Amino acid sequence: MTFQEWKVNLAEWLLLKVKYPSEFLMGTPGLKRFDQYNGKKKIILTLIPSHDNLGDHAIALASRTFIENEFPGFEVIEIGINDIYKHAKALRRVRHPEDMVFIIGGGNMGDLYRNEEWTRRFIIKTFKQYKIVQLPATAHFSKTPYGQKELKRAKKIYNAHPRLLLMARDETTYQLMKRHFADKTILKQPDMVLYLKKEKQGERDGILVCLRDDKESFLKKEERKALLKAVTDEYGEVRTFTTTIGKRVSSVSREMELNKLWDRLRGAEVVVTDRLHGMIFCAITGTPCVVIRSFDHKVLEGFNWLKDIPSMKLVEKPGTAEVLGAIKELIKSDASHENAPTRDHYFTDLKRKILGDAL
Structure with a gap:
C-alpha cells in the first residue's frame, strides 16, 4: 500500500465513523457487533457492491434513501457483499420479529455475475425466518448447460424461502420470475436509481x-x-x-x-x-x-x-x-424533462406492496 492509498483509507475510516457511528463499533468483535440493535426493528440492506461501478453504487444509495424515507421506524444496517458471510450470525442473534432483509437490485441475477448470484442465494438460505425483499433486478440465465444448471439451483433456493418478495425491473425478467418462481410475490418496478432526483438547471454544451x-x-x-x-x-x-x-x-x-x-x-x-x-x-x-x-x-x-x-x-x-x-x-x-414522470409515479405504492405480507 502506498502512502497516498493509506491516507485515503484513513480518511474513509474517519468519515465512516462520523457518518454512521451506530454501525461502526471498534473493538466489538463477533457476535456482539450488533448488540445495540437488540429489541429494535431493523432493515438489513445487503449485497452492497465493493467494485468501481457507479451504477451499482447509485442503486445502493437510492435503496438506502428509499428505506430511510419510507420506513422511518426501522434502523438501517448496510452490509457489503463480502461482509454478509461473516456478519450473518451476529445479525440473526439480535433479530426482531419485524426485521426485514433488502437485497439491492441491479443486473447481477443469473449466471453472468457468479459472486453476486451465489451471495444472494446464501442470504436467502441464511435468513429464512426474515421477510426478504429483492429490489428491482434484471435476470439473465444463459441457455448454456452451465446457465441452466444455475437456474435450477436458483429455483430450488428461491422457492424454498417462505417470504421472498421479488421485483423485476423489466418485462423479460418479470416473465422469467413468474415462470420459475411461480409461488412467490413478484412485482415489476423500475430501477431504484429513479427514486433519486438530481435535476439542476445550468448551461449545457457539447x-x-x-x-x-x-x-x-x-x-x-x-x-x-x-x-x-x-x-x-x-x-x-x-x-x-x-x-x-x-x-x-x-x-x-x-x-x-x-x-x-x-x-x-x-x-x-x-x-x-x-x-x-x-x-x-x-x-x-x-x-x-x-x-x-x-x-x-x-x-x-x-x-x-x-x-x-x-x-x-x-x-x-x-x-x-x-x-x-x-x-x-x-x-x-431543445427537448426538456418538463413532463418527465416523478418519483411518486414510479414508487408511490411500493412501501404498501412490501408491507403487504411483511409481518
Whole structure:
C-alpha cells in the first residue's frame, strides 16, 4: 500500500465513523457487533457492491434513501457483499420479529455475475425466518448447460424461502420470475436509481459519450471507434465518461463520486450511451440522451420506463447515421424533462406492496 492509498483509507475510516457511528463499533468483535440493535426493528440492506461501478453504487444509495424515507421506524444496517458471510450470525442473534432483509437490485441475477448470484442465494438460505425483499433486478440465465444448471439451483433456493418478495425491473425478467418462481410475490418496478432526483438547471454544451467495451456491449470494437470518429467529425471534440471509474468506492465516498459524474452530465448538451445507468443518470439529471441498446434486453426494456420523457431517444439499430440523426434531433428540438414522470409515479405504492405480507 502506498502512502497516498493509506491516507485515503484513513480518511474513509474517519468519515465512516462520523457518518454512521451506530454501525461502526471498534473493538466489538463477533457476535456482539450488533448488540445495540437488540429489541429494535431493523432493515438489513445487503449485497452492497465493493467494485468501481457507479451504477451499482447509485442503486445502493437510492435503496438506502428509499428505506430511510419510507420506513422511518426501522434502523438501517448496510452490509457489503463480502461482509454478509461473516456478519450473518451476529445479525440473526439480535433479530426482531419485524426485521426485514433488502437485497439491492441491479443486473447481477443469473449466471453472468457468479459472486453476486451465489451471495444472494446464501442470504436467502441464511435468513429464512426474515421477510426478504429483492429490489428491482434484471435476470439473465444463459441457455448454456452451465446457465441452466444455475437456474435450477436458483429455483430450488428461491422457492424454498417462505417470504421472498421479488421485483423485476423489466418485462423479460418479470416473465422469467413468474415462470420459475411461480409461488412467490413478484412485482415489476423500475430501477431504484429513479427514486433519486438530481435535476439542476445550468448551461449545457457539447456531446458526452459513454460506451461499453465489455461482454454486455452490442457494438463491436470497430463500430465503437467508427461512431466516436463520426460524432467527433460532426461536433468537434467529444468528451467521454465511464460509470466504472477504476478505483475503490465505499459507502462513504459513493455519493461524492456520483455527484462528480452527475455534475458532468448536467453540463452536456446531449449524452450518447449504451449503459443502463448512463441512461438513468441522464433521466434524473434532466440531460438529453441518445440511448443505444445493449447485448440483451436490459437497456431496451429499461428504456420503457423512460419513453415518455421527450429528451430521451432510443436507437435500436445503432448505425452511425442513426445515432447522428438522433443527436441532431434532440439538439434541434431543445427537448426538456418538463413532463418527465416523478418519483411518486414510479414508487408511490411500493412501501404498501412490501408491507403487504411483511409481518
